[in-house]
Amino acid sequence: MRPEVQTFVADGPLPDGDASEEEIDRRDHQLAVICRPVTPEEAAALAACFGPDDCYGVAWTLVHLIETAPGSVPQWEDPGPEAGYWAEVLRARWGGGLTASTA
Template identity: 55%
Template sequence: MRADVAAFVATGPLPDWDADEVQISHRQAQLEAMTGPVTGEEATALAQCFGPDDCYGLAWTLLHPIETGPNPVVTTKPGPDANEWHHTLWMRAANGGLITGAEA
């Protein structure tokens, strides 16, 4: 795993809307430091970093590198208690035809 991705993953899930400006800026800088498409391993690790909300839009920024990976990270429809971002990843992959037999 590349150092920039490993550093982001090691920091843990994105904070929620109650996070202070320093936390938000740090996570944004980490996301901006990531370059190029991610590997399947990196995409899977990054998918575990979604927090409880959209973290002032950073969750959408996190979604994009995950989708540069070679395969969809979420290949089965998440259960009702799954993180909303896992539902989003699954729906986008299903709608894009990346998951066969899936209904969005």
């Protein structure tokens, strides 16, 4: 996994809309520096980084980045109720490439 993807993933889920403008800009910039396409492994790791809302559109940037992964739909674990909406978005767009969480 490339360092810029590791950095984004290590910072955890996107913040909610109550986060500071600086934090939202920082996370948006982290996504902007990730060269497209991502690998299926990177897409799976990124899919676990959705937060509770759209983070002023940053979540949609994340969706579009994940979708650049070549080949078949990556398999990833359901991130749980925190990211329920975003898991549903990816399920709908990928046609079911989501696996149930084992936690």
